[in-house]
Amino acid sequence: MNLLALPIPWLEAAIVIALGGGLCLSLLRDPIRAWRLGVGFMGAVFVCTLVACLDFYYGNPTPSLTGGGEEGFFFGKKLLGIDEINAPLLPVVALVHFLTALATGRTKMRRFSLSWSLVSVAIRLAIFGSLDPTALVAMLIVGVVPPYIELRNRGKPTQVYVVHMALFVGLLLLGWAFIDPAGGHQTQTAWATVPLMAAILIRCGTVPAHCWITDWFEHASFGIALLFVTPLTGVYAAIRLVLPYAPDWALQGIGLVSLATAVYAAGMALVQNETRRFFAYLFISHASLVLVGLELHSAISLTGALALWIAVMLSLAGFGLTLRALEARFGRLSLAQFHGLYAHSPTLAVCFLMTGLATVGFPGTLGFVAAELLVEGAVHASPLLGLALVVAAAINGIAVVRAYFFLFTGARHVSTISLAIGWRERFAVLTLTALILGGGLFPQPGVVSRHRAAMTIVRERERQTELEKVARNNRDETSRSGIQE
Amino acid sequence: MNHGTLIEALGLITITMPVLLLALLGVSSLLDRPLSENATGKACQGAIAIGLVAAIAILVLMLAAGTRHESIELGEWVIIPDYHFEVKLVFDRLSVPMAILSFVLCGTIAAFTTRYLHREPGYNRFFVLYALFVVGIILASLAGTIETLFAGWEMVGLSSALLVAFFNERPAPAQNGLRVWIVYRVSDAALLLAAIVMHHLQGHGDFDELLGTGALPWPDGHAAVTSGTALLVGLLLVVAAAGKSALVPFSGWLPRAMEGPTPSSAIFYGALSVHLGAYLLLRVSPLFDASILLSAIVVVLGLTTALYAYVTGAVQTDIKSALSFASLVQVGLIVAEIGLGFRYLALIHLLGNACLRTLQFIRAPTLLQDYRLLENAIGGNLPRSNGPLARAPAGFRVWLYRFALERGYLDGMLTEMVAVPFLRVFRWCDGLERRWTDFLIGRGSRESDAVKAYSTVTEDLP
Numbered sequence: 001m002n003l004l005a006l007p008i009p010w011l012e013a014a015i016v017i018a019l020g021g022g023l024c025l026s027l028l029r030d031p032i033r034a035w036r037l038g039v040g041f042m043g044a045v046f047v048c049t050l051v052a053c054l055d056f057y058y059g060n061p062t063p064s065l066t067g068g069g070e071e072g073f074f075f076g077k078k079l080l081g082i083d084e085i086n087a088p089l090l091p092v093v094a095l096v097h098f099l100t101a102l103a104t105g106r107t108k109m110r111r112f113s114l115s116w117s118l119v120s121v122a123i124r125l126a127i128f129g130s131l132d133p134t135a136l137v138a139m140l141i142v143g144v145v146p147p148y149i150e151l152r153n154r155g156k157p158t159q160v161y162v163v164h165m166a167l168f169v170g171l172l173l174l175g176w177a178f179i180d181p182a183g184g185h186q187t188q189t190a191w192a193t194v195p196l197m198a199a200i201l202i203r204c205g206t207v208p209a210h211c212w213i214t215d216w217f218e219h220a221s222f223g224i225a226l227l228f229v230t231p232l233t234g235v236y237a238a239i240r241l242v243l244p245y246a247p248d249w250a251l252q253g254i255g256l257v258s259l260a261t262a263v264y265a266a267g268m269a270l271v272q273n274e275t276r277r278f279f280a281y282l283f284i285s286h287a288s289l290v291l292v293g294l295e296l297h298s299a300i301s302l303t304g305a306l307a308l309w310i311a312v313m314l315s316l317a318g319f320g321l322t323l324r325a326l327e328a329r330f331g332r333l334s335l336a337q338f339h340g341l342y343a344h345s346p347t348l349a350v351c352f353l354m355t356g357l358a359t360v361g362f363p364g365t366l367g368f369v370a371a372e373l374l375v376e377g378a379v380h381a382s383p384l385l386g387l388a389l390v391v392a393a394a395i396n397g398i399a400v401v402r403a404y405f406f407l408f409t410g411a412r413h414v415s416t417i418s419l420a421i422g423w424r425e426r427f428a429v430l431t432l433t434a435l436i437l438g439g440g441l442f443p444q445p446g447v448v449s450r451h452r453a454a455m456t457i458v459r460e461r462e463r464q465t466e467l468e469k470v471a472r473n474n475r476d477e478t479s480r481s482g483i484q485e
Numbered sequence: 486m487n488h489g490t491l492i493e494a495l496g497l498i499t500i501t502m503p504v505l506l507l508a509l510l511g512v513s514s515l516l517d518r519p520l521s522e523n524a525t526g527k528a529c530q531g532a533i534a535i536g537l538v539a540a541i542a543i544l545v546l547m548l549a550a551g552t553r554h555e556s557i558e559l560g561e562w563v564i565i566p567d568y569h570f571e572v573k574l575v576f577d578r579l580s581v582p583m584a585i586l587s588f589v590l591c592g593t594i595a596a597f598t599t600r601y602l603h604r605e606p607g608y609n610r611f612f613v614l615y616a617l618f619v620v621g622i623i624l625a626s627l628a629g630t631i632e633t634l635f636a637g638w639e640m641v642g643l644s645s646a647l648l649v650a651f652f653n654e655r656p657a658p659a660q661n662g663l664r665v666w667i668v669y670r671v672s673d674a675a676l677l678l679a680a681i682v683m684h685h686l687q688g689h690g691d692f693d694e695l696l697g698t699g700a701l702p703w704p705d706g707h708a709a710v711t712s713g714t715a716l717l718v719g720l721l722l723v724v725a726a727a728g729k730s731a732l733v734p735f736s737g738w739l740p741r742a743m744e745g746p747t748p749s750s751a752i753f754y755g756a757l758s759v760h761l762g763a764y765l766l767l768r769v770s771p772l773f774d775a776s777i778l779l780s781a782i783v784v785v786l787g788l789t790t791a792l793y794a795y796v797t798g799a800v801q802t803d804i805k806s807a808l809s810f811a812s813l814v815q816v817g818l819i820v821a822e823i824g825l826g827f828r829y830l831a832l833i834h835l836l837g838n839a840c841l842r843t844l845q846f847i848r849a850p851t852l853l854q855d856y857r858l859l860e861n862a863i864g865g866n867l868p869r870s871n872g873p874l875a876r877a878p879a880g881f882r883v884w885l886y887r888f889a890l891e892r893g894y895l896d897g898m899l900t901e902m903v904a905v906p907f908l909r910v911f912r913w914c915d916g917l918e919r920r921w922t923d924f925l926i927g928r929g930s931r932e933s934d935a936v937k938a939y940s941t942v943t944e945d946l947p
Contacts, residue, residue, distance in 0.1 A: 215922055215930060271912050300568055350514065398666065401663065409650050448565060
């Protein structure tokens with residue numbers, strides 16, 4: 001049966017399945033049964049998004065940035081859709097959720113709420129599928145709720161999260177209230193662009209508004225924390241809400257702050273003494289690297305940033321899953337002392353190193369070409385920018401290998417029980433590893449797809465500049481003719 | 486089959502065999518189905534032998550046809566408007582000897598290791614990393630573009646650092662492996678920047694175009710760059726080479742790297758890895774013709790390293806460290822020769838030094854036995870001669886002895902001047918962040934503080 005030929009709105013189907021699954025699971029009390037059903041729902045969600053993506057590439061003609069599929073009409077507005085930018089992101093987001101659910105150990109099944117995870121994946125897919133900016137703003141605001149509930153349910157302090165997210169929501173609403181959606185990036189007022197820019201920087205965890213991410217990793221369950229951050233939702237919001245409306249000076253401002261964050265977070269990852277905080281800073285550094293590439297808004301840097309985005313999502317998910325598997329066996333691990341776990345979990349050690357090095361663009365992995373493109377684009381803008389990116393990548397690489405040495409070498413660890421990787425964890429981590437290596441060895445299709453997406457963004461911004469130029473000329477002519485009369 | 490097609494086929498075999506070896510050993514390990522010791526040994530011998538025969542065949546064909554430069558373009562790995570990543574291999578008077586040397590020494594070490602590490606728990610791990618190293622060194626040797634060289638360069642660096650930490654039940658190898666990795670990352674960053682600057686200035690990273698070795702084969706190429714460009718790119722490449730070849734001020738990692746098993750010490754720090762920086766300088770040597778200042782810097786760097794390694798090596802008390810510094814003396818001289826423009830001499834020096842050090846390293850575990858045989862043969866202790874400083878003032882000799890014993894204070898200097906301030910700044914920032922989150926929560930905000938350095942969940946030997 002040809003799935004692509006079926007007249008099904010696959011993206012909406014994925015969201016409905018996720019929401020229905022979440023509701024269904026909330027009624028179950030048996031954690032094992034709930035887990036089995038939950039993994040089934042997650043798998044179905046992944047299949048739907050994969051078909052939606054294939055449908056976009058092989059079924060329908062390519063829509064424009066503001067276009068989309070035929071689905072998703074709501075009160076006369078096209079809310080959801082798939083375009084060149086989000087087409088590959090949707091299945092990647094769903095895959096990360098599916099693999100995280102699959103790799104959840106029995107000991108963690110009570111703690112890892114699959115019903116909330118399904119609701120969260122529905123929200124995330126709605127965010128990534130939003131073509132209408134107002135709908136995206138609404139979904140971004142809804143998206144901050146599940147993590148708050150997670151913290152409350154676990155009895156953890158919520159203040160840091162609440163303060164930052166309240167600021168995010170407030171600035172997002174303020175900025176959006178002043179935005180002229182019909183206008184371009186040269187006609188927006190500072191009242192619109194500055195709060196919007198600040199909101200996105202907070203959501204991305206840019207310094208100095210990044211502490212909510214480290215706090216979130218401190219207090220949430222690792223799986224939930226991983227799923228909330230790895231899709232880099234803030235970056236998506238930047239593409240849809242900031243790039244079309246922000247003037248050049250605002251983009252440069254975001255770029256500089258992101259660059260400083262990338263280097264700062266890399267340095268902070270190097271001095272952390274605990275695995276979760278180390279991971280949180282690694283994430284912040286990489287999210288900022290992606291943001292830097294976006295804000296340079298040249299075709300090469302955008303291609304690099306968009307390719308790096310997918311590479312970072314897959315590699316950080318794999319890296320996070322290996323850390324989570326270690327936590328499931330040994331509890332939270334210190335990076336102040338050698339643990340020597342290699343002998344017990346060699347596969348975990350190898351996957352840890354491979355996924356970790358993939359995040360920093362090691363040759364042969366998905367991030368290699370993406371990082372090269374990003375640095376190339378940065379050097380074109382300014383050699384110092386390129387230097388800073390290389391420094392950030394170098395420090396991140398040191399931090400990853402340092403963590404590897406502390407966790408897997410340097411001591412003799414003896415256990416009377418098997419601590420080897422389980423088959424579900426192995427499947428999850430090896431799937432991500434295969435994607436990372438496959439994409440790294442054969443990067444051309446992925447890079448071409450990201451280049452098309454980059455060109456869509458560049459053309460859209462150029463089109464707006466042209467329209468504004470024409471409008472300005474018309475205004476000037478009108479005023480001149482008024483003076484002559 | 487014509488000459489070009491034959492060279493292309495053989496070139497592909499040369500690079501494919503190490504890749505296949507890595508795929509075989511890597512995938513089987515990832516699937517938790519590692520090959521037996523016997524199968525691993527045979528796979529290594531087979532892959533290296535086929536690669537070596539292909540490389541020698543290329544040399545013979547080139548000599549027979551009288552060609553000095555052959556390139557194989559494997560196509561554009563990535564191509565989009567305004568950017569392309571080309572994979573290109575070059576066979577010339579520099580790369581072919583280096584590839585043959587790499588295959589010969591790697592094959593020797595593989596044969597040695599199958600016995601040396603027999604029934605060691607890390608046998609399979611060693612060979613996976615060894616295969617990664619072989620891919621890296623062959624890729625770097627034959628690279629026709631700086632991006633391809635960078636890929637090989639990084640693989641060599643990672644495998645080196647992980648093999649230093651091979652004995653993973655003790656902290657010292659891990660600490661030293663990390664130290665080596667940090668220096669390599671600095672070196673990688675410099676090489677990446679050089680690649681990007683080349684791309685930015687020339688629009689491509691092709692050595693033939695940058696160094697003019699397409700028209701006039703190595704070493705006669707003429708770099709079509711200005712003196713300033715040559716100096717900028719050249720300095721970045723010198724930093725990269727200094728990190729990889731343990732030149733001053735990065736020499737401190739070399740004795741630390743001796744924590745690894747003897748076969749890896751031989752192949753990495755006696756033979757190939759430590760010469761890779763010199764090889765890079767040889768590859769870009771036409772750049773030095775464009776800048777006298779750059780050449781002078783390279784000569785001074787090489788001579789300083791040679792002098793430093795001679796003095797430091799003289800007081801080493803373990804054979805592997807002594808050999809590594811002996812090797813470094815020669816690497817320093819090779820670098821100086823490159824700066825002075827003696828490129829063939831530098832290449833021959835490099836090949837000879839690599840072979841000699843490999844032999845010395847793999848004989849190192851039986852050194853005492855060798856000495857005993859020698860002393861038994863001559864019927865007394867081996868004669869010891871006074872060094873050249875025997876008549877120097879006592880104060881100076883003591884100072885020099887301490888200097889050498891502390892390895893020129895290079896390690897301490899880098900630690901005190903770079904690592905410590907760096908860590909201090911970020912720890913201070915970490916403290917600020919802690920105060921901020923504690924303030925928001927109204928109490929201690931970090932659960933991670935409760936994570937003990939030693940986990941009580943796990944068991945350990947008494």
